[in-house]
Amino acid sequence: MADARLKVGMFILATNKMDDKALSMETLLANYKAQQKVERDFRFLKSLEFLTSAIYLKKLERIEALLMIMTCSLMVYAALEHKIRTRLKQNAPFYPDMKGKPTQSPTARWVFLTFEGISPFGFQEHRMVMGI
Structure with a gap:
């Protein structure tokens, strides 16, 4: 054994x-x-949400520039995801995942989707949140 x-x-x-x-x-x-x-x-x-499949570039300089922008945006995304997970561990132990099960490490994409449809609305000096 x-x-x-x-x-x-x-x-x-x-x-x-x-x-x-x-x-x-x-x-x-x-x-x-x-x-x-x-x-x-x-x-x-490479996912469809990032729209990289619809971009066709020929010049090497443009390809390098696009790759740099994509890498920078990935760094921002990873930093945001890290911040979400750190704050979640400090304040609330769990967040519901796509199946409704509690998780301590949600993806930033899932958190973004949770806020989809919520819009700030301002009328004169009054601000409201719509779609909650």
Whole structure:
């Protein structure tokens, strides 16, 4: 039983960085797991909501400029998502996800969708919120 547990609990991760002092196994595993978040974020850049599939550029300078703008917007999105999750942990322990289940790490996109349809409305000096 203990031998089977060792085999099931094993995770093989290969690297060409052989210096244990420069990169510990814990750091190596953390870096490997962090790749998934980066790839998920770049998948967001290719989604239909970001409208990148409808843009056709030929000049290298324009492609580089668009990539820079997209990367900057991804950084803002990631910072906003981090802020949402940090404040959520401080003030309210859970937020409903798409299925209505409580979560501590909602995506910024889901929070944006929650506020869809809510509009500020101003009339003279009075401000109201519509669509709640």
